[in-house]
Amino acid sequence: MNRIPSWRTERGFSFVVSLFFIxxxxxxxxxxxxxxxxxxxxxxxxxxxxxxxxxxxxxxxxAIAEISGDFALVVGAEDGSALFAVKNDEGYSILRAERExxxxxxxxxxxxxxxxxxxxLNTAKRETLFELMRLLSVxxxxxxxxxxxxxxxxxxxxxxxxxxxxxDYYSSVNSPYGAKDDSFDSTGEAAxxxxxxxxxxxxxxxxxxxxxxxxxxxxxxxxxxxxxEKVLVAALGAGTAAEILSRRGTGFFERPVHGGEVTxxxxxxxxxxxxxxxxxxxSAIVEKRGDRAVxxxxxxxxxx
Numbered sequence: 001m002n003r004i005p006s007w008r009t010e011r012g013f014s015f016v017v018s019l020f021f022i023x024x025x026x027x028x029x030x031x032x033x034x035x036x037x038x039x040x041x042x043x044x045x046x047x048x049x050x051x052x053x054x055x056x057x058x059x060x061x062x063a064i065a066e067i068s069g070d071f072a073l074v075v076g077a078e079d080g081s082a083l084f085a086v087k088n089d090e091g092y093s094i095l096r097a098e099r100e101x102x103x104x105x106x107x108x109x110x111x112x113x114x115x116x117x118x119x120x121l122n123t124a125k126r127e128t129l130f131e132l133m134r135l136l137s138v139x140x141x142x143x144x145x146x147x148x149x150x151x152x153x154x155x156x157x158x159x160x161x162x163x164x165x166x167x168d169y170y171s172s173v174n175s176p177y178g179a180k181d182d183s184f185d186s187t188g189e190a191a192x193x194x195x196x197x198x199x200x201x202x203x204x205x206x207x208x209x210x211x212x213x214x215x216x217x218x219x220x221x222x223x224x225x226x227x228x229e230k231v232l233v234a235a236l237g238a239g240t241a242a243e244i245l246s247r248r249g250t251g252f253f254e255r256p257v258h259g260g261e262v263t264x265x266x267x268x269x270x271x272x273x274x275x276x277x278x279x280x281x282x283s284a285i286v287e288k289r290g291d292r293a294v295x296x297x298x299x300x301x302x303x304x
Contacts, residue, residue, distance in 0.1 A: 064293045072087040074262070121184040
């Protein structure tokens with residue numbers, strides 16, 4: 001039987017070892033390359049996110065500058081956002097600031113909403129809250145539950161309304177908590193009251209949520225120049241709402257009627273900064289005090 005020379009065996013073994021180390025080095029190199037690419041991508045994303053954040057801050061500051069201006073009326077644009085009207089010798093002129101623009105490597109866009117164009121959680125009567133829920137297609141019984149629960153949440157006593165709730169109810173839910181028995185500090189608190197489901201609060205694809213029509217800020221008076229039809233119907237009745245909307249079809253109100261207002265001092269701002277498809281959104285509640293605006297609430301933003 002022929003034997004394989006030892007030098008051939010050694011060469012074969014050396015070849016296998018060399019091949020193993022080559023594959024190992026290629027694997028390590030590939031891993032390092034992937035890691036470098038991943039870190040570079042993460043660094044670029046961080047850079048873009050930081051830029052987008054400060055673009056959103058720029059939009060927020062520009063919105064605050066608008067609110068700080070010397071306006072006489074607050075009126076509604078076609079998209080529902082708030083516009084400011086200034087008194088002049090010929091009547092009123094609408095200040096139309098550019099609310100979407102390019103800046104640096106990205107874009108800035110912001111919107112301003114009038115909080116007086118909403119139903120105030122701290123002052124609204126039961127019938128107003130009930131009607132708003134009904135207009136949002138909430139079942140009649142559930143509308144009554146939500147209306148009573150909102151009033152129970154904000155009042156100081158511990159006696160639940162007919163369909164409302166106090167500590168006894170909230171202590172029995174999966175994650176127990178107590179009724180606040182004090183004023184709402186934010187619209188988000190309304191999501192905690194009895195009967196207010198996620199669908200009712202946030203809305204669905206077919207219907208808007210209650211959060212779009214509620215506020216915890218201001219004195220409770222409705223701005224008849226900016227309020228949505230549902231808000232007008234709930235607060236002032238269907239007939240009065242129809243009259244107001246008809247008038248708004250040809251202009252705006254210069255003087256208060258029907259117990260409403262024609263200007264405002266509290267606004268919500270949403271500002272977005274976008275860089276290469278990465279967006280950061282900031283939101284704030286701003287109150288006008290004289291010639292300056294004070295931030296009442298600020299959300300540091302989210303990436304999308």
